[in-house]
Amino acid sequence: MNETPLDAEHRALGAAMTEFGGWLMPLRYTSDLAEHRAVREAAGLFDLSHMGEIHLEGPAAAAALDHALVGSAAGIAVGRAKYSMICAPDGSVLDDLIVYRLADQHFLVVANAGNAPLVARELVARAEGFDVVVTDRSAQTALIAVQGPAAEGIVTALVAKADADAVRALRYYASVQVTLHDGAPALVARTGYTGEDGFELFVANDDAVALWRAALAAGEEHGLVPAGLAARDSLRLEAGMPLYGHELDTTTTPYEAGLGRVVRLEKPEFVGREALAARAAAAPERVLVGLRGEGRRSARAGYDVVTPDGTRVGTVTSAAPSPTLGHPVAMAYVTPEASAEGTALAVDVRGRQEPFTVTALPFYRRQQA
Amino acid sequence: MASYPEHLQYSREHEWVDASSPAVVGVTSLAADALGDVVYLELPEVGAEVTAGTVVGEIESTKSVSELFSPVTGTVVEVNQAAIDDPAVVNADPFGEGWLFKVEVTALGELLDAKEYADLAE
Numbered sequence: 001m002n003e004t005p006l007d008a009e010h011r012a013l014g015a016a017m018t019e020f021g022g023w024l025m026p027l028r029y030t031s032d033l034a035e036h037r038a039v040r041e042a043a044g045l046f047d048l049s050h051m052g053e054i055h056l057e058g059p060a061a062a063a064a065l066d067h068a069l070v071g072s073a074a075g076i077a078v079g080r081a082k083y084s085m086i087c088a089p090d091g092s093v094l095d096d097l098i099v100y101r102l103a104d105q106h107f108l109v110v111a112n113a114g115n116a117p118l119v120a121r122e123l124v125a126r127a128e129g130f131d132v133v134v135t136d137r138s139a140q141t142a143l144i145a146v147q148g149p150a151a152e153g154i155v156t157a158l159v160a161k162a163d164a165d166a167v168r169a170l171r172y173y174a175s176v177q178v179t180l181h182d183g184a185p186a187l188v189a190r191t192g193y194t195g196e197d198g199f200e201l202f203v204a205n206d207d208a209v210a211l212w213r214a215a216l217a218a219g220e221e222h223g224l225v226p227a228g229l230a231a232r233d234s235l236r237l238e239a240g241m242p243l244y245g246h247e248l249d250t251t252t253t254p255y256e257a258g259l260g261r262v263v264r265l266e267k268p269e270f271v272g273r274e275a276l277a278a279r280a281a282a283a284p285e286r287v288l289v290g291l292r293g294e295g296r297r298s299a300r301a302g303y304d305v306v307t308p309d310g311t312r313v314g315t316v317t318s319a320a321p322s323p324t325l326g327h328p329v330a331m332a333y334v335t336p337e338a339s340a341e342g343t344a345l346a347v348d349v350r351g352r353q354e355p356f357t358v359t360a361l362p363f364y365r366r367q368q369a
Numbered sequence: 370m371a372s373y374p375e376h377l378q379y380s381r382e383h384e385w386v387d388a389s390s391p392a393v394v395g396v397t398s399l400a401a402d403a404l405g406d407v408v409y410l411e412l413p414e415v416g417a418e419v420t421a422g423t424v425v426g427e428i429e430s431t432k433s434v435s436e437l438f439s440p441v442t443g444t445v446v447e448v449n450q451a452a453i454d455d456p457a458v459v460n461a462d463p464f465g466e467g468w469l470f471k472v473e474v475t476a477l478g479e480l481l482d483a484k485e486y487a488d489l490a491e
Contacts, residue, residue: 016402031460032431033406230405230432296409298429320431321408350427350434 004049005142005208013226020229021113023050028228035231036323039194042223043148045215046232052116053141053202054109054123058132061105067270068126069099070254070263076101081173081191084262085254086119091275092250093257095119096242098191100175108187108202110143112244126271142208146215147198147235149366150222155188155199157218158211167199182210193232195239195364234320237329240290240362246301246317247288247331253279256333257288258361286314287339290363291347291356293328296321299347299356305332306346306353313338316347322363329363330356372487373397374464379486380422380440380478385464391446394439395468396428396459399490404430407456412437412448412470419445421478426469428459437469442476 002023010017015026026047028035038044056064065073071084081100085093095115100108111119120136127134146154156164163178167188170176175189184207192198203211216226233243242248247257253276254263263276293299299319304312314334322329330347338345341360346353377385383400387393401407409429419425419439426437448470452458459467481489 027432028405031406033408033457036431234431297411298409298434300434321429323431 002050004047005205006047006049006212009209009212010047015226015228018229021050021115023113025050026226026228028230029226032228032230032234033323035225035227036234038223038225039148039196039227039231039235040324041149043146043150043154043219044194044227044231045212045219045224046145046147046227047212048143048145048200049141049205049208050113051143052111052113052119052136052138053143054111054116054120055135055137056107056109056123056127056132057105057135058130059105060130061107061132064127064130064132065099065107065109066267067130068123069097070270070272070276071099072264072267073099073101073107078102078104079174079176081175081189085259086122087254087272087276088250089272089275091253091272091279093244093248093252093254094122094250096244096248100187100189102175102177102187115244140205142203142205142211143200144203144208144211144215145192145198145200146219146224147192147194147227148196148224150219150224151196151198154215154219154222154224155201158201158214159186159188170199180207180211181214182207184210186211193239193241194235195241195362196235196366233318234323237318237320237331238322238324238362238364240331242288242331243318255279256284256286284336286333287336288317289332289334289339290359290361291316291330291332291345292359292363293330293347294355294357296328297349297354298328299330299349299354304348305334305338305356306348307338308344308346310353313345324364328356331361334358371399371490373483375483377464378440378477378480378482380438380480381489382422382438382440384438384440386440386472386477386480391471391473392441392443393468394441394470394472396437396463397486398463400435401460401463401467404428404435405432406430407459410453410456410459410469412453413439413445415445415448417445419443419472421476439472440478440480441472441474442478443472443474445470446473447471
């Protein structure tokens with residue numbers, strides 16, 4: 001199993017560790033709920049070094065990505081980022097990604113940990129014939145996220161004075177190359193997976209421990225705490241964000257997941273285009289919906305969704321008792337007939353039907369500052 | 370190595386029971402820590418007959434759900450309503466305020482002392 005460069009830091013902080021995507025990762029340091037609330041109210045510090053970082057550099061970098069992915073890479077301005085997906089020829093989702101355009105001819109593709117080797121292999125294969133070099137730098141790159149309303153104040157304190165304004169000015173889904181206080185270079189992006197304002201900092205493995213400690217120190221007065229994968233999962237669920245392996249997998253196309261907007265069918269060619277064009281025109285067999293629990297018992301991934309008379313209409317993909325909202329929330333694939341907002345459904349929770357109501361996603365939306 | 374209160378006895382399913390009458394039952398700190406933040410408790414009803422080693426309820430945390438076993442056989446005479454209302458007390462004080470239910474005991478299950486439980490927990 002892979003360990004991140006911050007493994008010893010997690011252990012020193014008393015983290016409970018868990019396997020995720022082939023990596024040993026912190027599940028929680030103290031309490032899932034406390035870490036979740038810290039991110040909503042102050043800030044949380046996450047080790048995301050398990051994520052994959054694949055670079056494409058060369059005159060045809062944009063063209064290669066436009067062939068390989070469903071979105072438009074050529075349409076991303078330098079310094080900006082876009083959420084995208086890589087699909088199989090049959091239109092099924094191999095991974096969901098964030099694509100950063102770092103320079104005119106340089107893109108960074110961030111892939112999920114468990115899929116990163118596959119994505120890297122696919123990008124190499126799909127870039128064949130394009131004037132571009134594909135480099136998987138996942139093993140050399142650490143990723144540390146600072147998420148929460150206090151994140152800006154903390155991250156500006158981590159970078160050299162000359163770069164603080166650039167961090168402050170960063171827009172959502174934008175990135176900038178900065179120098180940290182100790183002189184180490186970092187790519188700072190205003191992105192995240194929590195539903196809050198926040199930043200993700202890409203650094204070389206050798207610089208990860210210093211950045212992690214500096215962030216903990218700078219964040220202390222702001223209420224920052226280290227946060228594990230448990231909090232990350234409940235935060236992204238409240239924010240209605242899909243998790244690969246749950247809402248997305250190789251049996252799913254972007255359309256069922258409600259993410260058809262990321263597919264740019266106006267591109268004349270890309271892997272999966274034919275299948276996705278057909279899929280876009282067809283009526284969906286199942287739809288991803290949000291479910292609000294009316295009782296106290298939470299659903300869990302894999303549980304059946306049923307109508308009040310007990311007819312099975314779908315499957316729960318993710319679920320948790322929402323720490324912010326105080327009631328159970330779930331995402332589920334259901335038949336189109338059962339997908340209208342306000343539809344009264346139930347989830348079979350270990351043999352007992354618990355009432356749930358179809359609700360618009362996201363469950364939680366932060367107040368814009 | 371963690372140590373556990375000497376005056377309690379323990380089941381292999383990570384419940385504890387004391388020697389009072391009626392006996393007080395709860396889950397151990399090891400179980401509470403492994404579960405993560407407890408957010409929902411389903412406890413047996415007052416008057417229910419419970420059998421040692423059988424499932425009598427469930428404990429749900431933010432990340433998982435696990436079955437609650439009774440460490441003793443007998444009749445449930447009280448449940449901890451405060452813990453049902455605020456299950457966080459199970460994490461905060463599993464051997465005290467976070468107790469779960471009380472049983473008029475007719476028979477004990479297979480129980481371990483604190484040292485044996487600590488060995489099991491290793």
